[in-house]
Amino acid sequence: SIPKTQMAMVFDKPNGPLEYREIPVPTPGPDEILINVKYSGVCHTDLHAWHGDWPLDTKLPLVGGHEGAGVVVAAGNQVTNFQIGDYAGIKWLNGSCLSCEFCKRGGEPNCAGALLSGYTVDGSFQQYAIAKAIHAAPIPKSCDLAQVAPILCAGITVYKALKTSEARPGEFVTIVGAGGGLGSLAVQYAKAMGLRPIGIDGGDEKAALVKKLGGEYFVDFTKSKDVVQEVLDYTEGGSHAVLNLSASSGPLNASVKYVRPMGTVVVVGLPPDAQISSDVFTHVIRSVSIKGSYVGNRADTDEAIDFFARGLVQVPIQVRELKDLAAVYEAMEQGKIAGRVVLKCSD
Ligand code: 8ID
Numbered sequence: 001s002i003p004k005t006q007m008a009m010v011f012d013k014p015n016g017p018l019e020y021r022e023i024p025v026p027t028p029g030p031d032e033i034l035i036n037v038k039y040s041g042v043c044h045t046d047l048h049a050w051h052g053d054w055p056l057d058t059k060l061p062l063v064g065g066h067e068g069a070g071v072v073v074a075a076g077n078q079v080t081n082f083q084i085g086d087y088a089g090i091k092w093l094n095g096s097c098l099s100c101e102f103c104k105r106g107g108e109p110n111c112a113g114a115l116l117s118g119y120t121v122d123g124s125f126q127q128y129a130i131a132k133a134i135h136a137a138p139i140p141k142s143c144d145l146a147q148v149a150p151i152l153c154a155g156i157t158v159y160k161a162l163k164t165s166e167a168r169p170g171e172f173v174t175i176v177g178a179g180g181g182l183g184s185l186a187v188q189y190a191k192a193m194g195l196r197p198i199g200i201d202g203g204d205e206k207a208a209l210v211k212k213l214g215g216e217y218f219v220d221f222t223k224s225k226d227v228v229q230e231v232l233d234y235t236e237g238g239s240h241a242v243l244n245l246s247a248s249s250g251p252l253n254a255s256v257k258y259v260r261p262m263g264t265v266v267v268v269g270l271p272p273d274a275q276i277s278s279d280v281f282t283h284v285i286r287s288v289s290i291k292g293s294y295v296g297n298r299a300d301t302d303e304a305i306d307f308f309a310r311g312l313v314q315v316p317i318q319v320r321e322l323k324d325l326a327a328v329y330e331a332m333e334q335g336k337i338a339g340r341v342v343l344k345c346s347d
């Protein structure tokens with residue numbers, strides 16, 4: 001049976017205390033499902049949200065989190081695509097209108113009416129969370145819920161970004177922030193898609209992780225004398241694609257310099273107040289592209305989960321308790337997390 005109250009991680013104002021608090025269990029509307037969240041990944045976006053880093057306000061008080069994996073325990077009377085007991089995932093994109101120009105073309109994340117989990121609506125750092133049924137991710141019963149959780153943002157996002165890069169099998173893709181949550185998955189999706197992943201990140205732990213997950217070459221930005229030259233040398237002329245997954249703006253401009261002529265730089269990481277710039281003459285003569293990529297739509301979601309369900313990507317997780325979120329943010333801030341932390345939200 002569904003309890004009346006539950007435990008959640010809540011903050012009342014940006015950078016305010018992260019409190020482990022008892023709050024009511026929400027009731028799903030007609031087009032919504034209630035998910036008993038078993039595990040939630042912690043994405044760097046959750047940290048940006050708590051800091052108030054971006055020019056978009058969060059709801060307050062806020063329950064963060066948008067990589068929630070759990071079990072459907074209630075459904076509104078219009079819901080036809082989930083049954084009680086099914087596995088379902090809370091994604092960043094909690095809902096969208098499905099009728100605007102962008103939704104109709106598959107650009108659901110670009111919908112002006114998008115609802116964002118753990119940002120404009122309460123997310124997965126609680127035991128029971130609401131999702132619009134049409135956007136909730138269907139998760140096969142064969143999946144481990146702790147492992148699949150990070151696929152719901154990190155996995156979908158990097159898979160979509162790799163498609164956006166238009167890199168083809170056999171080509172190099174350089175992954176900036178390769179040892180982090182998004183990066184550790186990007187290396188593996190890239191490999192599974194027949195690409196040749198090169199990782200850039202800092203420190204021996206991340207170097208070892210990237211190599212273990214299939215990275216062909218690793219550049220340590222804390223040790224390299226010249227990151228741009230190192231990539232140009234290894235790729236003999238530049239990387240066909242670059243995924244910028246770092247939460248820092250530092251490496252953005254370098255990526256435009258080591259991308260191969262006719263190649264594509266994909267911008268994914270969202271450091272506050274950042275700019276990316278490219279010298280116009282060089283940009284034109286080398287005919288490079290810079291593209292933004294923002295999570296993924298429902299089809300990208302199904303495809304990204306399918307790669308995981310078929311065992312093509314492993315999720316390097318460390319499991320912690322829900323109430324330990326503040327300590328996880330501190331480690332994330334310092335760049336100390338290799339892979340992803342997943343919080344245990346319910347038994
Ligand atoms: O849809 C989107 N566009 C989307 C989806 C999800 C997340 C965007 N994001 C954004 C987040 O908001 C965040 O800004 O992507 C960024 C990365 O999220 P994450 O993977 O969850 O963060 P992380 O686990 O902290 O990993 C970041 C990695 O970047 C490395 C760090 O060492 C860490 O491993 N890094 C840094 I900071 N500076 C670097 C540098 N100069 C660097 N790696 C290479 N060079």
Ligand code: ZN
Pocket residue numbers: 043044045046066092153154
């Ligand atoms: Zn995320």
